Amino acid sequence: MNATTPSALLEATGTRAVLAQLDAELVGLAPVKGRIRDIAALLLIDKLRAEQGLQSTPPSLHMCFTGNPGTGKTTVALRMAEVLKQLGYVRKGHMVAVTRDDLVGQFIGHTAPKTREVIKKAMGGVLFIDEAYYLYKPENERDYGAESIEILLQVMENHRDDLVVILAGYRDRMDTFFGSNPGMASRIAHHIDFPDYSEAELMQIAELMLGQLNYRFDEQAVPAFGRYLNLRRQQPHFANARSIRNALDRIRLRHATRLFQADSALSKEQLTTLQAEDVLASRVFGRQETTA
Known part of the structure; x- marks a missing residue:
């Protein structure tokens, strides 16, 4: 029997499609996608080694995703779960996304059952813990986050062949968290940093989002939205793709209000085309301290 090639296995498992x-x-x-492909390659080669009777020990794949909001961390975690399922690393390939409130109780005896219930739901897939540094609050002696961390550490070590834990949050806060939790730091095999999007990339994201909703910018709206991006990125609480989605929702709202005032029947072109006035009505252009 001919040995399986990496390319054939990539195709056969459906990993290439994911x-x-x-x-x-x-x-x-690009750096993030490159790391995900590297991890997929590691698992593919591991499977080929097993086919040839070579020693094959499942690698530790617990990860840390760092970056600002709206940079794609949750989406990449979802796709990572699918890759792991396609390559037989986990049974189900689903993702359970949680925060501190889902894991830590407010009273004695509440944290362990909450944490174990979340882990039970995540087994066979990926447990994604957003803003993971909030699990550890050293300034509060009565905080129960440390109990949740201890349970997670045990599971990450003993069930790493059927559960991948991905911690996510701001890079500086995650660095502090790992400095205070060496046990957790030693179990994280992959650290992936998600950069902020450039202005050109944000424009591309906006056009992709609009296309999925059957909208488009007209010729004047494109530079108007470029001006919007330039101003909005300088304001507080800018959240990359998340802020783009919110901005487009408001532009569509203004577009709808404008069309609602029309007396004549509306064409498909009118219903799908966003104009510069829909963009320029944003408060960002008048009062740059706002976040509208």
């Missing part, structure tokens, strides 16, 4: 989907739905992020 990686292609990741490329299609996320603009930019």
Whole structure:
């Protein structure tokens, strides 16, 4: 019997299709996509080694995703879960996304059952813990986050062949968290940083989002939205793709209000085309301290 090639296994498992989907739905992020492909390659070669009777020990794949909000961390975690399922690393390939409130109780005896219930739901897939540094509050002696961390550490070590834990949050806060939790730091095999999007990438993201909703910018709206991006990125609480989605929702609202005042029947062109006035009505252009 002929040995399986990496390319054939990539195709047969459906992993190539998942990686292609990741490329299609996320603009930019070349270093992030490269790391995900590296991890997929590691698992593929591990399977080929097993086929040849070579020693094959499942690698530790617990990860840390760092970066600002709206940079694609949750989407990449979802696709990572699918890759792990396609390659037989986990049974189900689903993702359970949680925060501190889902894991830590407010009273004695509440934390362990909450944490174990979340882990039970996540087994066979990926447990994604957003803003993971909030689990550890050293300034509060009565905080129960440390109990949750201890349970997570045990599971990450003993069930790493059927559960991948991904911690996510701001890079500086995650660095502090790992400095205070060496046990957790030693179990994280992959650290992946998600950069902010450039202005050109944000424009591309906006056009992709609009296309999915059957909208488009007209010729004047494109530079108007470029001006909007330039101003909005300088304001507080800018959240990359998340802020783009919110901005487009408000532009569509203004577009709808404008069309609602029309007396004549509306054409398909009118219903799908956003104009510069829909963009320029944003408060960002008048009062740059706002976040509208």
